[in-house]
Amino acid sequence: MLTKKTKYAIKALIALAGSEENKPMLIAEVAKQENLPKRFLESILLDLKRAKILNSKMGIGGGYFLMQNPAEIKVLEIIRILDGPIALYPCVSLNFYQKCEECKDELTCSIRRMMQKVRDASIDIMGNTSIEDLVNQPNIILDKKNSP
Amino acid sequence: MLTKKTKYAIKALIALAGSEENKPMLIAEVAKQENLPKRFLESILLDLKRAKILNSKMGIGGGYFLMQNPAEIKVLEIIRILDGPIALYPCVSLNFYQKCEECKDELTCSIRRMMQKVRDASIDIMGNTSIEDLVNQPNIILDKKNSP
DNA sequence: TTAAAGTCTATTAATTTAGTAGACAATTAT
DNA sequence: ATAATTGTCTACTAAATTAATAGACTTTAA
Numbered sequence A, B: 001m002l003t004k005k006t007k008y009a010i011k012a013l014i015a016l017a018g019s020e021e022n023k024p025m026l027i028a029e030v031a032k033q034e035n036l037p038k039r040f041l042e043s044i045l046l047d048l049k050r051a052k053i054l055n056s057k058m059g060i061g062g063g064y065f066l067m068q069n070p071a072e073i074k075v076l077e078i079i080r081i082l083d084g085p086i087a088l089y090p091c092v093s094l095n096f097y098q099k100c101e102e103c104k105d106e107l108t109c110s111i112r113r114m115m116q117k118v119r120d121a122s123i124d125i126m127g128n129t130s131i132e133d134l135v136n137q138p139n140i141i142l143d144k145k146n147s148p
Numbered sequence C: 001t002t003a004a005a006g007t008c009t010a011t012t013a014a015t016t017t018a019g020t021a022g023a024c025a026a027t028t029a030t
Numbered sequence D: 001a002t003a004a005t006t007g008t009c010t011a012c013t014a015a016a017t018t019a020a021t022a023g024a025c026t027t028t029a030a
Helices: A004-017 A027-034 A038-050 A075-082 A110-126 A131-136 B004-017 B027-034 B038-050 B075-082 B110-126 B131-136
Strands: A054-057 A063-066 B054-057 B063-066
Touching: A004 A027, A004 A038, A004 A063, A004 A075, A004 A131, A004 B110, A027 A038, A027 A063, A038 A054, A038 A075, A075 A110, A110 B004, A110 B110, A110 B131, A131 B110, B004 B027, B004 B038, B004 B063, B004 B075, B004 B131, B027 B038, B027 B063, B038 B054, B038 B075, B075 B110
Parallel strands: none
Antiparallel strands: A054 A063, B054 B063
16 A cells, blocks of 8 residues: 555646646645645655655745656656655565565565566556656546456 | 565465475464464464465364465465555555545546556456465576566 | 745654464363 | 363554644745
């Protein structure tokens, strides 16, 4: 499971990507538009700023705006900034590797290799999905069911 | 990220699958063989018993043993028993669905649809990997690198 | 120079995780 | 029978993480 931080971040980026001419948006505007707790959103936007995804301006007419093209901002990257590892176990993580204490031999661990497959599949999907993709998705869904 | 419970469960199942003629193994044996905290493992094995993956016998010659063929026990199922949802958000979960409070329209949520893809890819991999697969994996890995 | 905005530091309540402890119940050997 | 063996049940807890909130501070523009 991912944290709410990541979800809020993606929602905020979608909102910011929708700002005409990338005009700065107030934290409060973003919070209201996406129905997010304002004070919590503040720290999330700060994280995204530190990661050079966003930039901001203080004072009148200020606010947050994208520093990168929405097509370049990948969901994968956002998760890594707010949540950390993509992998389901730290020993399988590319960016946040940590050894398992109980593991006797990482190289022959069959669990690890299975988890690598899952990781790679996730990276493939999320690394190829940008904020632009999320904005541009056709808003029509024909069936209510979850696809299997 | 998954919890250690799931990882310990899979390791325990691998150990039990290795028992000749499915002979009962003591909790202590499994714990020692897989390097797991014994007392914690107890509750994990109980969960697996309640889920009909394992069965047990008390007294001398007792212990835990598989109730299903290792080829039928899928990693997917084990995760759902010990960890719960496979999906990265509750609103995308097939078995543990929960609504997002902040979400305005689930049907047109583009984040949700992306997360469904990740979920389905994960289910595809883990639902087709059994304990037998993990046991039978060739123990040779040629390169130390994580595959990209 | 003042109002508007973001920024920084702290704190916190709730939840989850990863265990531990001890009494109890069932089974088998003697 | 009964003692030894082995799993089961209930409760507790320490540490970490999550999801925030509060308040003082800084920067910018009118």
